[in-house]
Amino acid sequence: MSILSSIMLQAAPAALTDSVATMAETISQTTAAPIQELSVWDLCTKGGFLMIPIVLLSIVCIYIFIERAIVINRAARHDDTFMRRIKDYIHEGEIESAQNLCRSNGSPYARLINKGISRIGRPMNDVLVAIENTGNIEIASLGKGLPWLATTAAGAPMLGFLGTVIGMVQAFYGIASAGNTAGIAAFSEGIYTALVTTVAGLVVGVIALFAYNYLVARINSVMNLLEAKTMEFMDLLNEPAE
Numbered sequence: 543m544s545i546l547s548s549i550m551l552q553a554a555p556a557a558l559t560d561s562v563a564t565m566a567e568t569i570s571q572t573t574a575a576p577i578q579e580l581s582v583w584d585l586c587t588k589g590g591f592l593m594i595p596i597v598l599l600s601i602v603c604i605y606i607f608i609e610r611a612i613v614i615n616r617a618a619r620h621d622d623t624f625m626r627r628i629k630d631y632i633h634e635g636e637i638e639s640a641q642n643l644c645r646s647n648g649s650p651y652a653r654l655i656n657k658g659i660s661r662i663g664r665p666m667n668d669v670l671v672a673i674e675n676t677g678n679i680e681i682a683s684l685g686k687g688l689p690w691l692a693t694t695a696a697g698a699p700m701l702g703f704l705g706t707v708i709g710m711v712q713a714f715y716g717i718a719s720a721g722n723t724a725g726i727a728a729f730s731e732g733i734y735t736a737l738v739t740t741v742a743g744l745v746v747g748v749i750a751l752f753a754y755n756y757l758v759a760r761i762n763s764v765m766n767l768l769e770a771k772t773m774e775f776m777d778l779l780n781e782p783a784e
Contacts, residue, residue: 617649
């Protein structure tokens with residue numbers, strides 16, 4: 543017994559040492575394992591089929607914003623000498639020259655003034671109504687495409703939430719089907735995959751909302767310009783010729 547006891551006492555520290563060494567090696571390997579990084583493209587591909595309409599809405603949103611911004615900025619430009627030249631032509635009786643100047647200018651307020659010039663000789667109320675109707679048409683033309691931005695601002699987050707709900711249902715269904723073999727890795731992967739569409743939808747929606755409000759503000763500034771030019775033209779018609 544004494545010989546067997548001494549052998550067991552000598553083997554126990556060696557076995558304990560081997561176990562500790564094995565555990566330390568396992569921990570070091572686990573710690574040294576690199577963390578996998580995900581690119582934006584990888585996240586987009588994991589978002590599911592609902593990422594397609596979200597991406598399409600973002601492309602449409604960018605196109606409409608750039609195209610409308612260019613058109614509205616052109617409409618907001620004005621020539622300080624335009625009304626002075628119109629006044630000189632009208633007081634000199636050169637109506638055709640005034641209309642040619644309006645056509646060459648090509649701005650929304652020039653088209654308003656051209657409509658007013660074509661109504662010279664009629665009651666002032668008729669002239670004003672003709673100008674206002676033309677102004678309404680011009681403003682409606684500037685706002686073309688803005689409903690798409692408003693739809694994108696409201697619809698993109700909804701599509702994102704729908705994708706998240708579908709992804710969560712699929713993730714929980716997969717976990718339930720796996721039973722006891724389901725691991726935390728599969729569960730967490732299903733959750734972050736489902737949340738990708740929410741992030742994408744919110745990003746697109748926020749961008750569309752800011753773009754929509756910016757363009758609306760620019761259109762309001764053009765409306766103020768048209769109103770100012772209209773009042774200036776009406777005052778011009780009431781002025782006596784020098």
